[in-house]
Amino acid sequence: MQSIESSSHRRGLRLTNVVLLVVIIAFIVAVIFAANQNDIIGWMVVVIAGGWLILSTISLIMVSRGARAVHKTAQDFRSNLAASSASGTVVDATDPMRDTKVDHSLKIVEVQKRVITEELAKGVDQADFEMIDRALDTIEMTAHNARDMINPDRHKKKAKPDTDNGNNTITGDIIN
Template identity: 45%
Template sequence: MQSIRNGKTPSPSSTPGRGVSRKMGNIGITVMLIVFLVAVVFAANQNDVIGWLVVIVSLGWLCLATFVVFSVRGAARKATAKLADATAGLRPAGAPGVSVVDEGTIVRDRKLDHSFKIIQVQSKVIRENLDTDREMVDRALETIEITAHNARGMIKKEDGGPVEGTVVD
C-alpha cells in the first residue's frame, strides 16, 4: 500500500515493479513459443507420431500461457481503472466520511502535543518550587514562554524561527 503524501495520490509511473511482471510475461510467452517451434521442426524432420504429440502438448502449453498472461494483464487494467474511478470519486477533504491527512499535519500535531506536555511539566515545577526556589520558577517560566512561542510559530507558520533559551526539565 502506498501512502498519500501532502494530499496527492502517487502517479502510476511511480508504482514500483510494474515493468518486471510485464517482462516476465513476455519472456514466458517467448520461451513457450520457442519450445513450440523447436517441437514443430523436430516433428517435421522425424515425421513420427510421438514428435507430433509433443507439438500438440507444447501448443497447449503455449495457448495456456498466452491465455494466463493476457487475462492477468486485462484484469490488472480493469482493477487500475476501477481504482482510478474510486479515488476520483472521493469527496473533498473535510466532507463527511472522508478524511485526508498529510504527513506534515501529523508531524505538526505531534510537535504541538510535545510542546503542551513540556508546558504541563513546567507548570508542575512552578507549583512545587513557588515558595522555595525562585530561580527554578524563573527557568520554568522561561521554558513555558519559549515552548508557547514555538508552538504558536508552528500554528501560524512564522518565519522568525524558534526562540532560543535554556530548557530545564
C-alpha cells in the first residue's frame, strides 16, 4: 500500500513540475518576444504569463501543503487505529446517540430518586417498600447499563469471582 501511495505521489509531483516548467517557459518566451518587439501587446502577454506563473506557483505550494496535511492526518489515524485495535474497543467520546442514552439513564435515576423520597416522606407505616425496592432495582440496572455504554469492555478488563456462573447480567422487573 505504501508503494502505491508513493508511486502516485511521485507521478503527481512529476506532472505538477512539468506544468510549472511549461508556464515558466511560456513566461520566458513572452518576455523575449516583448523585448524584441517592444510593443504594448507583447508586454501584456508578459503580464498575463507572469500572472499565470504566480498563480500556478501559489497553487503548487498550497496543494503540496494540503497533501502533506492529509498524509499526516492519515498516518495519525492509522497509528491511532492500530493502537486502539491492540488495546480493545474504542468508545467515541463524541457519539451523540450514546450521550442521549446516558442522559436518559440519568433522568431515570432522578425520577426513581424522587419516587423513593416521596415514599419515605409518607412515613414508615404508609410507605410502599415494594415500590422503593423496585426503584432501587431500576437505579441499579440503569447505572449498570449506563456504565456499559460508557465502557463496553469493563467486564473483560478484570476478572471477577465467578459467583453467577460467568453471567454478568442484572435481573429484575421492568416497570412501565
